[in-house]
Amino acid sequence: MKMTVHEVSELSGVSIRTLQYYDSIGLLSPAEYTEAGYRLYDAEGLRLLQQILLFRELEFPLKDIKRMMESPGYDREKALAQQIEMLKLKKEHLEELITYARGIQTLGGNFMDFQAFDKKKLKEYAAQAKASWGETDAYKEYEAKSAGRTENEQNSLNVRMMEIFCEFGRIKEEDPASAQAQGLVKKLQGFITENYYRCTDEILAGLGKAYGCGGEFTANINEAAGDGAAEFAAKAIEVYCR
Secondary structure, three states: EEEEEHHHHHOOOHHHHHHHHHHOOOOOOOEEOOOOOOEEEEEHHHHHHHHHHHHOOOOOOHHHHHHHHHHOOOOOHHHHHHHHHHHHHHHHHHHHHHHHHHHHHHHHHHHHOOOOHHHHHHHHHHHHHHHHOOOOOHHHHHHHHHHHOOOOHHHHHHHHHHHHHHHHHOOOOOOOOOOHHHHHHHHHHHHHHOOOOOOOOHHHHHHHHHHHHHOOHHHHHHHHHHHOOOHHHHHHHHHHHH
């Protein structure tokens, strides 16, 4: 079941304007658009929104959230464990502030202990969390290979990669385990390794799930390669990575 942007706003407390902004910067795109242009979100979109809101509650900038969630090695469970740890640190900090405020209430201007305002532990852990998604070998390799490219060169690579998905689209009625489909998966893996980062089977499996989950990747692939192309590619990748 898909939800409208108004329903998601009512459910989450996030304004419609904010959801529209998340879509515009590529942070959280709807699963699809109606013919009238209305956004529709699925369960995967709501799960992504949960992660975003937890990061926002921890005061992570949107650009950092987007970078982390797009990192080749991003792991949802690991991120949640980090969020829980940071929320615990934030809770400790708030309890210290409450104790501090009560001290002022009791002693007035004579209470001069400012240690409660120190967020050092929370900031250090947040920095480690951010770095953990940018310090993977895959991300470093991606950064190195992308560093010298012009915008036109990057766009050309994107087009070439989408052409591979168009090949998936042309055979989407076939068995994803067929030799042709599996050959395309190998071709895709090789293209990513050559131009972005070493695409191990583990990373490829994660990418396959992203391609077929119904989010922004799915929408972009299907727009270029035809409805069902992304889902077919995801199934072929799943077979390949077994």
